Amino acid sequence: MTTEAKHTPGPWTAVKGDHGESWGGYWQIDAEFDAVACNQFCHAGARDQAVSEANAHLIAAAPNLLSALERLDADWTKTFPDGPEGSLDYYGIGKMADETVSIWRDIRAALAKARGQS
Numbered sequence: 001m002t003t004e005a006k007h008t009p010g011p012w013t014a015v016k017g018d019h020g021e022s023w024g025g026y027w028q029i030d031a032e033f034d035a036v037a038c039n040q041f042c043h044a045g046a047r048d049q050a051v052s053e054a055n056a057h058l059i060a061a062a063p064n065l066l067s068a069l070e071r072l073d074a075d076w077t078k079t080f081p082d083g084p085e086g087s088l089d090y091y092g093i094g095k096m097a098d099e100t101v102s103i104w105r106d107i108r109a110a111l112a113k114a115r116g117q118s
Contacts, residue, residue, distance in 0.1 A: 010063025027056030041079035
């Protein structure tokens, strides 16, 4: 089930910023017309730049990850309309592997979190 996005539309890009020598720099997440977020200002090595950069790239990937999870959930729901619980035995036709059911539950939890439902 895809819902209308309330967040800034993607694509998002991680862009390195700089505030001079006294600052270690920062990572900004940009969309086409908007700065989405700034990630962890780093003052004189107070924060590891590698961690800051990795976080920025993860945040920038969020719209793509959300879209992929929504599409996967929608695809699986076509075959198993009752969701992960109904995928355990789909009217005798077959079932999903237990690990796949666990992954689908994680996907649904992540989608709910992204939508502010949990």
